[in-house]
Amino acid sequence: MSARPDGDAEQAVADFVAGSEDGLAAVYQRWSPLIYSVALRSLGDVTEAEDVTQKVFVAAWQGRARYDPTRAKLPTWLIGITRNKIADAYEKRGRDRRIRETLIANTEPVVVESETGRVADRMLIADEMAHLPEVPRTVLRMAFYEDLTHAQIAERLQLPPGTVKSHIRRSLIKLRKGLEARADAHES
Structure with missing residues (x-):
């Protein structure tokens, strides 16, 4: 699929909000590099940034009915979701670290x-x-x-x-x- 010209951005957003898979594809193609770069800069890990990008678009697709174009442009709304998913990733890191530390502390050395x-x-x-x-x-x-x-x-x-x-x-x-x-x- 080729990138839509800027004039078609509004149509892509409208298609996305209407539940069109083509709209989702166009929105993903247009704004996933932005979401990925924000996640990568924050997390510093390619795999986590990829996971966050995927989670952002899944959440956006599932919550598209709540998107209000009068309150924010779609990229701004996506960045808001991204911040939440990045926070979730940091929380998971902390949880994993605590589990690892607990396992180490509770495991007798062999x-x-x-x-x-x-x-x-x-x-x-x-x-x-x-x-x-x-x-x-x-x-x-x-x-x-x-x-x-x-x-x-x-x-x-x-x-x-x-x-x-x-x-x-x-x-x-x-x-x-x-x-x-x-x-x-x-x-x-």
């Missing part, structure tokens, strides 16, 4: 006394990983054994970056629970 202990730990982890579904297991291996970034994994597996992050987070939780269950059973 002292491995010998190479035999390290091999046994690796075997336990490999066994727990074998219980994961194929895609999450592949994502986890790429992240930890191949030391790939979320973006690199997403590109290789043709998955959205947010999906990669979710697979890693959920898989680590499952691994931790499985290893804790084994430790509890061993102590009993």
Whole structure:
């Protein structure tokens, strides 16, 4: 789809508000670079900026009936939504940091006394990983054994970056629970 000339901006907005998918496409094409650049400048992370941009346009599409062109131009309204989504991203960062810190603080350090202990730990982890579904297991291996970034994994597996992050987070939780269950059973 080619960019609409400035004279068609009002029509794109009207089509968008009316619920036309072509209107949504035109509005996205016209203002997504602005939204993305604001998000990227604020967050400093490409993946988060992409996620925020997507969330802004989803929220705008779902809330288009509340848009009032007499109160603000569409780009101004979109920037308002963007500020809210950026605030949500910062809140999520803080929540993730607190969870990570809590896990670190509540996890006893594992002292491995010998190479035999390290091999046994690796075997336990490999066994727990074998219980994961194929895609999450592949994502986890790429992240930890191949030391790939979320973006690199997403590109290789043709998955959205947010999906990669979710697979890693959920898989680590499952691994931790499985290893804790084994430790509890061993102590009993």
